[in-house]
Amino acid sequence: MLQYLFKRILYFIPTFFIVSLIIFFLSKAAGEQLQCDDDPNGPDLETCMNEAHQKGYDKPIFYFAFSTVAHPSTLYKIFREERRNATHELIGQYGNWAQINQYRQTLNQIDHQLESIGEQHSSKSITKIQKAINLLQVSSKDPVILSQLTKIEAAIGDTLLTDIKPQALELATAYNTIKAEATPNKLLIPSFHWYGLDNQYHFWITNFLSGNFGISHQDALPVADKIKTKLPWTLYLNIPAIFLAYLISIPLGTYSAIYRDTRFDKIVATVLLLFYSLPVFWIGTLLVNFFTTSEYGMKIFPPIGLKGDELNWENMTRLFLPIFCLTYGSLAFISRQMRSSMIETMQQDFIRTARAKGLSSKSVIWKHGFKNSVFPLITIFGSVLPSVFAGSVIVELIFNITGMGWLLFTSIQTADWPVVYAILMIAAILTMVGLLIADILYVLVDPRVRLDKK
Numbered sequence: 001m002l003q004y005l006f007k008r009i010l011y012f013i014p015t016f017f018i019v020s021l022i023i024f025f026l027s028k029a030a031g032e033q034l035q036c037d038d039d040p041n042g043p044d045l046e047t048c049m050n051e052a053h054q055k056g057y058d059k060p061i062f063y064f065a066f067s068t069v070a071h072p073s074t075l076y077k078i079f080r081e082e083r084r085n086a087t088h089e090l091i092g093q094y095g096n097w098a099q100i101n102q103y104r105q106t107l108n109q110i111d112h113q114l115e116s117i118g119e120q121h122s123s124k125s126i127t128k129i130q131k132a133i134n135l136l137q138v139s140s141k142d143p144v145i146l147s148q149l150t151k152i153e154a155a156i157g158d159t160l161l162t163d164i165k166p167q168a169l170e171l172a173t174a175y176n177t178i179k180a181e182a183t184p185n186k187l188l189i190p191s192f193h194w195y196g197l198d199n200q201y202h203f204w205i206t207n208f209l210s211g212n213f214g215i216s217h218q219d220a221l222p223v224a225d226k227i228k229t230k231l232p233w234t235l236y237l238n239i240p241a242i243f244l245a246y247l248i249s250i251p252l253g254t255y256s257a258i259y260r261d262t263r264f265d266k267i268v269a270t271v272l273l274l275f276y277s278l279p280v281f282w283i284g285t286l287l288v289n290f291f292t293t294s295e296y297g298m299k300i301f302p303p304i305g306l307k308g309d310e311l312n313w314e315n316m317t318r319l320f321l322p323i324f325c326l327t328y329g330s331l332a333f334i335s336r337q338m339r340s341s342m343i344e345t346m347q348q349d350f351i352r353t354a355r356a357k358g359l360s361s362k363s364v365i366w367k368h369g370f371k372n373s374v375f376p377l378i379t380i381f382g383s384v385l386p387s388v389f390a391g392s393v394i395v396e397l398i399f400n401i402t403g404m405g406w407l408l409f410t411s412i413q414t415a416d417w418p419v420v421y422a423i424l425m426i427a428a429i430l431t432m433v434g435l436l437i438a439d440i441l442y443v444l445v446d447p448r449v450r451l452d453k454k
Contacts, residue, residue, distance in 0.1 A: 004439070005436070005440075008436055008439070012432050012436075015432060016428075016429065016432070019425070019428045020205055020208075020425065021201070023421050023424050023425055023428070024201050024204060024205070024421075026421070027417055027421050028061065030415075030417055048079065049079060052079060055214075055215075056200050056203035056204065057200065058077070058079070059076070059195075059198055059199050059200050059203060060073075060076050060193075060195040060198075060199045060200065061076065061199060061200045061201065062195070062199055062200070062201050063194070063195055063196065063197070063199055063201070063202065064192065064193060064194050064195060065192075065193045065195070066190065066191070066192060066193075067190075067191050067193065068095075068186060068187050068188070068189055068190060068191055069186045069189040069190075069191045070091050070095035070096070070097060070183065070184075070186035070187050070189075071088075071091055071097065071191065072097050072101075073193040073195075075087065075088065080137075082137075082138040083137050083138055085138075086137065086138045086139055086140045087100065087104060087140075089140035090103075090140045090178070091187075092187065093140065093182075093184075094178050094179065094182040094183070094184065095182060095183045095184045095185065095186040095187045096178060096181055096182055096183045096186070099174065099177050099178045099181055100178055102174050102177070103171070103174040103175055103177075103178055106167060106170050106171045106174050107133060107136055107137055107171065109167055110129075110133055110164055110167045110168065110171060111130075111133050111134075111137070113163060113164045113167065114126060114129060114130050114133065114164070117163070117164075125155040125156075128151060128155045129151075129152050129155050129156075129164075129168075132148040132149075132151045132152050132155075133148075133152070135148050136148050136149075142179075145175060149171065149172050149175065152168050152171070152172075153168065153172070156168055208422070208425060211224055212224065213227070213418065213419075213422035214418035214422065215418060216411075216416055216418060216419055217414070217415065217416045217417065217418065218411070218414050218416045218419075223418050223419050223422045224422075226407065226419060227404070227407070227419075227422065227423070227426075229309070230402060230403050230404050230406070230407045231389070231403070231404055232311070233306070233396075233401055233402060233403040233404075234388070234389065234390075234391035234396070234403035234404040234405065235388065236311060236319060237319060237322055237323055237326060237391070237392070237395070237396070237401060237403060238326065238387065238388045238391065238392070239388065240319075240323050241323050241326035241327045241330065242330070242384055242388070244323070244327045244331075245327050245330035245331045245334055246334065246377070246381075248327075248331055248335075249330075249331050249332075249334035249335040249338055250334075250338055250370075250377070252268060252272075252331075252335045252338075253334070253335040253336065253337070253338025253339040253341075253342060254338060254339075254342050254365070254369075254370060254373075256268050256269065256335070256339045257338070257339045257340075257342035257343045257346065258342070258346075258365060260343060268335075272331075272332040272335050272336060273332070275328045275329065275331065275332040276329065276332035276333060276336070278328075278329075280325050280326075280329060280392075280394055280395060281394050281398060283325055283328070284321075284322070284325045284394070284395060284398040284399065285398060287321045287324070287325070288304055288321070288398060288399065291321065292304055292321070301317060301318070301320060301321055302314065302317055302318050303318075304318065304398075304399045304400045305318065305399070305400035305401075306318060306400070306401060306402060318399070318401075319401070321399060322392075322395045322396070322398075322399040322401055325395050325398075325399075326392055326395055333380075334377065334380060337376045337377065337380065338373065338376070338377060340376075341373040341374075341375070341376045341377075342369060342370070342373045344373075345369050345372045345373040346365075346369050348372070350368065351364060351368060351369060354368050371445060374445055375442065375445070378438050378441045378442060378445065379438055381434075381437075381438060381441070382434040382435050382437060382438030382439075382441075383431070383434060384434065385430045385431070385433060385434035385437070386427040386428075386430040386431045386434060388430075389404060389423075389426060389427060389430050390404055390405065390408065390423060390427045391403045391404035391405030391406070391407075391408070392405050393405035393406070393408060393409050396409075397409060404423065407419065407423070408420065408423050411423075
């Protein structure tokens with residue numbers, strides 16, 4: 001057993017690594033990256049860069065990267081997305097990073113000089129050149145660049161701009177040098193860049209393993225704190241629902257198998273099929289309309305939603321209906337699984353042998369039959385653990401229970417990706433743990449199962 005557990009834990013390491021990679025790169029694809037763009041309503045560049053440093057966005061994305069000899073290993077240090085994309089496109093056209101970098105540095109020098117001049121003077125020429133420089137920063141098409149360079153040369157006649165005239169001439173020269181000394185053949189030579197541990201993925205995964213899930217985009221609260229406040233209500237819903245589902249479905253499925261094809265079995269099968277066929281959102285909506293308001297039915301239960309953050313009697317009564325919605329569907333599925341497994345087991349030779357020995361019917365059913373029929377239920381139970389954490393989105397939304405399902409749904413709606421991906425990561429970990437627990441339960445139920453043997 002210990003050897004098997006050790007092997008499974010070792011298997012979890014690459015599995016966890018692959019899952020974390022998928023979630024991490026999904027977050028990047030979804031825009032989980034601080035962009036320091038020229039937004040007049042956004043933070044200034046210095047503030048944006050400080051925030052990027054705090055969140056680790058000023059690092060390369062992964063431990064290594066594959067590119068070409070023409071591409072530098074430091075392209076990620078260009079924080080402004082549009083400027084980075086324009087630089088990447090220029091490299092893709094001409095393949096000479098050294099000349100392109102010189103061109104970019106000249107652009108930045110003129111930009112800084114214009115900012116200094118603009119604080120003391122204001123003129124149409126300054127405004128024209130500033131617009132042209134901003135457009136050059138995000139442009140990679142030759143006609144556009146040539147057009148803006150011409151505008152800059154035409155506006156240089158202003159006496160206030162004599163200080164930047166050499167840089168303006170140098171800018172045109174730098175761009176002509178890019179085209180004259182182009183080396184597109186470098187784009188065909190692959191290159192490997194190794195960044196080491198100082199990268200965004202390593203920063204993210206180490207924070208996650210230490211319990212730091214990041215900061216919510218919605219309210220700037222720690223994601224871990226938001227999860228801690230919502231998780232208890234999901235547990236209050238799912239744990240009783242799972243307990244009731246197993247408590248009722250096991251004897252119900254067992255007796256349906258024992259009294260197979262009798263009136264009892266047919267009635268139970270019809271009711272369970274009905275339960276399994278009824279959508280949760282429809283049943284939940286009916287329960288809300290007919291049992292929580294007096295407009296359409298009887299106001300037996302209090303209104304939906306929670307009153308306060310404590311699990312008092314009033315909030316417990318508000319959980320009755322959502323627990324029922326979570327229970328009835330699972331009850332139908334587990335009962336049918338138990339019935340099928342029990343019927344198959346009761347037809348085995350060892351059951352006939354037990355009966356031939358004169359054992360009581362109760363002993364044959366529960367000691368021999370049930371014990372060998374419980375494996376499908378254990379398999380189902382192994383997949384329950386992540387659902388206990390992640391919650392039921394539909395039920396929590398219908399009954400306005402602010403649990404994990406509600407948090408996941410609202411976070412997706414508001415693009416609060418740190419919360420979404422933290423929940424996905426924890427659910428993935430719990431899935432692996434649930435599978436391990438299921439394997440252990442197999443041995444506890446039937447010692448003949450040897451997990452350390454093939």
